[in-house]
Amino acid sequence: MREYLLYIKVSGGAAQAHITPCFQVDQAFWREREGAQLYVIGKSKSLALAFSLRGELNNALGDHAFTEKSVDSYRALASAHVREATVLYGKQAAGMTPIEKEWLSLESVGGSGEQADTLPLSPSSKDTLEDTDELKRESERLLAWMSGRALLWDEVGVLLNKKGWAPRSLEYCFQWMILSGKAERRPGIEWRIRRSWLRHRMLFTCARCGSEQTIVLTRCHSCRQGCAYCTECLDMGRSKCCTPYFCVPRQKASQAYEAVSPGKLCERTVNRGFTGERMAGTSYERRAALLDWQGTYSPMQKMAAEKARQFVASDRPGLGEFLLWAVCGAGKTELLFPSVAETLRAGGQVLIATPRKDVVLELAPRIAKVFPNARVIAVHGSSTEKWEDSDITIATTHQVMRFYHRFPLVVLDEVDAFPYHNNPVLYRVVSRAVQPGGKILYLSATPPRYLQKRLVPKRAQSHMHSRTHVLLPGRYHGSPLPVPLVCTVRGLHKHLSAGRSVQALLETLAASLDGGRQVFVFVPRVDQVPVVLGYLQRRLPGYSQAMAGVHAADPEREEKVRLFRAKQLLVMVTTTILERGVTIPRSDVIVVGTEAPVFDEASLVQIAGRVGRSSDAPSGTVLFIEEYRTSASRAAIRQINRMNQLAASLQQAGGQS
Amino acid sequence: MSGAACVSCGGIVSGRRREELVGRWSRALSRPATYPRIYRLVDSLPLCSSCLAEWQVIGTLICECCGRDMVNQVRNGEKMYQSPIGADFSQQERRVCKDCLAVQEKGNSLLRNRGLLPYDECGKAMLSRFKYRGDERMAAFFSALLAIEYYRSYHSAGFSCLSEVPLHESRLSDRGFNQMELVADGLSKRIGIPYIPLLKRSKQTAKLSQQRGKREREENMRGAFTCMYTGSQIGGIIRKQVREVLIVDDIYTTGSTLRACAAAIREALGHTCQVSALTCFR
Known part of the structure; x- marks a missing residue:
């Protein structure tokens, strides 16, 4: 059981409160910087309590000058604060009984007002610390591993285990780092007291995921105090009031990044253009930034990639977010290469965060191939390279939680997809992984409304780009997006379950199949998969062997998708799980039941974007069958038409110039 | 429970189909007298309709000592044995499995055990989420499971108190909570039997997964627990009145x-005190 000692350090008229689990380290540290006097306030088993007291004391110390006599008044202040917190915690934890006498307690330590050298120490520290050189070396080493990460105590253990290194005392090393200002120790759950005229409350915040509504109070047997844990980020390990959470900003890279003047780099690379040439050779370019990509950009892609790169290279303050809005099948991954290379050249690391594990696994080898000299790692829940150091990190969203002020560039793929959309936690987590002054690049085909409002300026809506966004309305092969056809069938679902003919569906499906194309049939709910599948199999007996249905919880899901890719299956009845990421060259799409609320505008645009993605078959059929007219399908068609118009006008302009 | 997330698959708990299934399960698990209580308990389980439809519950053909589901064993031709209940209990005979018969011969202090669910992959996942991930909200789910099983098997027994299997102090401080303490507390509120922590773990034993073999476990566990009460009063109950005790795990x-x-x-x-056990999984 850890105990945290709270003390006030006074040196040269300035006083500050500190927390420590190992007082002898602090004593040794301040002894080196002679003249500091330490006054102990008390000790507590709850880190959250110590943390909130430290804040309270620092506030008080800021208001009044510190004198020797006022130590007692600060002790009184602290114990008053503890009393108030105890009462409030008891109210909020109604129905639970504390393990010890009180929910929260601050114990006093030995004598009062003595100086550091004669002070009786906390029980674990009988010996004073003599040899600080060893400790310094070890903490340097720990710093190297921890740099750019934010980890709970248990996760630190896992990390060091992985690295096969155990310092003599991890706690000492961390304390040394914290005192030198290179790291921060926080409680997993922080609390503060909000006072109002109606009632005072204790507000809990998870230091890791930042959520406030999902904190559950608990009797904790680890600290035996009033404690709380966060249920939002529970899958990543329990964040509690008494678990220390270490945030270590990245050290070296940030200095290196600033050392290279971005202005110069920017000029030079603009002149060279980005049509896939090799970018190595010059002496001060970093090796990792070598881009080995033989493809070419269309003029539109070139413009968008250049805009994104300029954003990454610019050192304008306050310009932190950029939206790369590219329609489905525009080749978004390729557009990233210049921006990534730019950051690598400046000595930074890049994070590419995507919502799903299969995308991570697909993306990692592609990126690794294009950047042959960069270390690329794929980070997801069951990844073995989770703790490696790398130039390019490709991670699922939840793993981003473990990074702290690490990356000068973070790319967020598919911001409108499931885990990000309307989830403030993941946005917070991503913005924390960025270095101060770093950049976030959002990638999306259908950016959510709030992102559009923030990053697409009103007056620039008719333009393709502004300082904060670039729009890429056409596909890489230049053909327009297939425009969906809408067909309203009254009593559609009754027809399907009764086996009566739905002409539009059957004719379109038969025409596609006879033309040798594969077909996605999207349905809104899992329980409709077997209904529609059975209906189609009965109606088109010739193809009944080549049809399958799939949904998220299907154990054979991966196998079926593989067969579909291999053209063993021709018709795939699916829920919205296949709306992203799956690319089948010659395919058509039919949506059955477009009126269901799961099919919103963004989802329908994504679904329509499955069709005609390859350059040898750039057209195809998209059919929306709905029971009654809906605004979502109209809006989706409007958006697709608008993109096509923009692309056409852009192409015309390109042809003229 | 409508609108919550299913603890087993993460789906949404609602729908008319679920109501039907809850009714069917409650009828299967209850007698007429206990039906309303069981219905409420089953309804309170955060399981969605598709998980409830696939729910596996231990049936009525069980070993009357350890509560093991004997349907498959009997089908495979394994015999059930007649055994006197305990050395010092009534001489009524009951049908037990082979393992229990062997244990009976050596002398068994545990009268009987009952469990509601077989320990399958799904149960494993839920239990590890509760125990190792530390999702304390699952305690309500597990205590509801135990309450259902209590009403099904132990309704006529007169327990004076219930107690949990304790954790060793060092394990407890690592984990931060005792999962069975939370469950036992919830169960005692549901069934109205006082929860009194009777036991203390005096010996630290290796983790379940690190132990080999039945005999070694038996050997390890011997003397691992001590009772905390030696006086004449047990948490407000006179000691002599404690005839039957329920322990939950x-x-x-x-x-x-x-x-x-x-x-x-x-x-x-x-x-003279009889001890019965109640577990979520068997």
């Missing part, structure tokens, strides 16, 4: 833990 694997607990309780409270 998450899972019965070989039964050595529960037998060691029962032995410790009978050591302290006298051998």
